[in-house]
Amino acid sequence: MKTKIGLVDDHQLFLKSLSLMLESFNVYEVILEASNGKDLQGKMKGKKILPEIVLLDVNMPVMNGIETAKWLTQNYPEIKIVALSMNADDNAIISMFKAGCCGYLLKDTHPNELEKALDEINKRGYYNADAGNINFRRLIMKADKNEDVRITPKEAIFLQHACSELTYKQIASEMNLSERTIDGYREALFKKFNVQSRVGLCLEALRKELVSL
Amino acid sequence: MKTKIGLVDDHQLFLKSLSLMLESFNVYEVILEASNGKDLQGKMKGKKILPEIVLLDVNMPVMNGIETAKWLTQNYPEIKIVALSMNADDNAIISMFKAGCCGYLLKDTHPNELEKALDEINKRGYYNADAGNINFRRLIMKADKNEDVRITPKEAIFLQHACSELTYKQIASEMNLSERTIDGYREALFKKFNVQSRVGLCLEALRKELVSL
DNA sequence: TTTTTATACGGGAAAAACCCCGTATTTTTA
DNA sequence: TAAAAATACGGGGTTTTTCCCGTATAAAAA
Structure with a gap:
C-alpha cells in the first residue's frame, strides 16, 4: 500500500x-x-x-x-x-x-x-x-534569545519612518507628534536594539526584517 | 530524433x-x-x-x-x-x-x-x-539608466564604513584620512545617489547591493 | 599635451542628532 | 486594585552631520 x-x-x-x-x-x-x-x-x-x-x-x-x-x-x-x-x-x-x-x-x-x-x-x-x-x-x-525585542505599535510606525531620509522634525509632522515625543521613541528603540545611531537602528531593523528596502 | x-x-x-x-x-x-x-x-x-x-x-x-x-x-x-x-x-x-x-x-x-x-x-x-x-x-x-552611477574605489571603502554605526570621525581614523576628506567623499556620494542623508545613502547602497547587511 | 577626475584637506556655520534629565495621563498587565 | 508600560511632551546641552565655500597634487582620460 x-x-x-x-x-x-x-x-x-x-x-x-x-x-x-x-x-x-x-x-x-x-x-x-x-x-x-x-x-x-x-x-x-x-x-x-x-x-x-x-x-x-x-x-x-x-x-x-x-x-x-x-x-x-x-x-x-x-x-x-x-x-x-x-x-x-x-x-x-x-x-x-x-x-x-x-x-x-x-x-x-x-x-x-x-x-x-x-x-x-x-x-x-x-x-x-x-x-x-x-x-x-x-x-x-x-x-x-531574540524574542526579547518587542516593539510597540507606535515604535513600529516611527521605525518605518526612521528608515527613510526624513528628518525627525519631518517625522514628527508626519505622525502628528512633537519632536520631543519622536526623541523618546528614538531613545527607546536605541535601547531595545542596542544601537547608538539612526543608521545602526536602520541596519538592525532591516536585519530583523522589521522593515524592508 | x-x-x-x-x-x-x-x-x-x-x-x-x-x-x-x-x-x-x-x-x-x-x-x-x-x-x-x-x-x-x-x-x-x-x-x-x-x-x-x-x-x-x-x-x-x-x-x-x-x-x-x-x-x-x-x-x-x-x-x-x-x-x-x-x-x-x-x-x-x-x-x-x-x-x-x-x-x-x-x-x-x-x-x-x-x-x-x-x-x-x-x-x-x-x-x-x-x-x-x-x-x-x-x-x-x-x-x-542605472549604469550612470559609478563609484571610485575609495568611495566604495567609505560607503562600506558609512553603512555602520561609526561616526565620520571614526571612519576617518579607520581610513587614515582627515575628517575633511571624509566629508568630501560623503558629498560626492550624496550627489551620485541623489540623497541628502547618511540613512538615505545607506538605504540606496543596500538597494543597489553595493553593501550587504 | 591638456583637461578632467580622484584624492586629500582647509575654513565656517546652521541644522540635525544624540544624550540626559524630568512630568503627566492613559492603557495594559499582573 | 495597584503597578507597569505606553504614549505624549518639556528642559538643556554636546556632538555629529550637512552644507557651502575653497586650495593643492597626482593620476587618468581625451
Whole structure:
C-alpha cells in the first residue's frame, strides 16, 4: 500500500516534476497538489482520502508555509509535515518546527535523501537532517534569545519612518507628534536594539526584517 | 530524433525531478546534468555529443548563472540557453539576456508552458515570455539608466564604513584620512545617489547591493 | 599635451542628532 | 486594585552631520 503524499509549492515546474519523481520511487502516491496554503485548504475540503505526509514549501504567496503548517497542525494533526526550503534560514526553520513540522529539507537535497527522509518519517514520525549542518537545538535557543525585542505599535510606525531620509522634525509632522515625543521613541528603540545611531537602528531593523528596502 | 538538453541547477531535487519531467515529454533527452557553472565546465570537457538547449538556473553557488551563460556563449555559441529563476528580478533578467540567453522562465511556469517554450526555442531560436508580465524592453532601458552611477574605489571603502554605526570621525581614523576628506567623499556620494542623508545613502547602497547587511 | 577626475584637506556655520534629565495621563498587565 | 508600560511632551546641552565655500597634487582620460 503506497504512502499518500500531498505537495504544496507555488512553482508549478517543481511541483509537477517532484510529483513525477515521488511516483518513480514506487512506494509513494501523490494524491494532492496545491500551489499555496489557500489552495490546499480548498482542496482538503471534502477530501475522503487524506495525504499521510505533506511536503510543504516555506516561501509561498497568498498563504506561506508557516501559516499553512499551523493550519494543517490544527485541523489535521495526524498529517506529518515536511518543510521544503531553498536555504537554511534559521528563522524560517524555527518557525516551521514551531508550527508543527516534523522534518525540514533543503531543495539541495539529493533525491536519495528525500526518499530516505520520507521513509524515516513514515517509520519514526520525524526526520532530523543534522547531517545537513542544521543544528535545531541551537536555532531554538537563538530564537528564544531574540524574542526579547518587542516593539510597540507606535515604535513600529516611527521605525518605518526612521528608515527613510526624513528628518525627525519631518517625522514628527508626519505622525502628528512633537519632536520631543519622536526623541523618546528614538531613545527607546536605541535601547531595545542596542544601537547608538539612526543608521545602526536602520541596519538592525532591516536585519530583523522589521522593515524592508 | 530527440532534442538534447543540458540542466544546470544546484538543487538536486529540482534537477532530478525536472530531468524526469523532460524525459516524460518524449521529445527531449537529458544528456547532461550539472550542479553549477564549474561542474558544467568539467562535464562539457571532452563531451562528444553536446546539448542543443541548456536550462540554466540563475542563482547558483561557485559559478552563478550569469557567469555560466557568458562562458557558454563564448565557448559554445550554438547552444541555446534558457534561464530559470525563482522570481522576476529585473537585474538578473537583464544580465542573463546580456550574457547570451534566448529565453527566461520562472520556476512558476506550468510544465505545459515549459514544453511550449522549448518547442519555440527549437523552431525559432528564442522564446519571449511576455505573457508572464515581463517586459524586457522596459528592463533593458532601466538597466541603461542605472549604469550612470559609478563609484571610485575609495568611495566604495567609505560607503562600506558609512553603512555602520561609526561616526565620520571614526571612519576617518579607520581610513587614515582627515575628517575633511571624509566629508568630501560623503558629498560626492550624496550627489551620485541623489540623497541628502547618511540613512538615505545607506538605504540606496543596500538597494543597489553595493553593501550587504 | 591638456583637461578632467580622484584624492586629500582647509575654513565656517546652521541644522540635525544624540544624550540626559524630568512630568503627566492613559492603557495594559499582573 | 495597584503597578507597569505606553504614549505624549518639556528642559538643556554636546556632538555629529550637512552644507557651502575653497586650495593643492597626482593620476587618468581625451
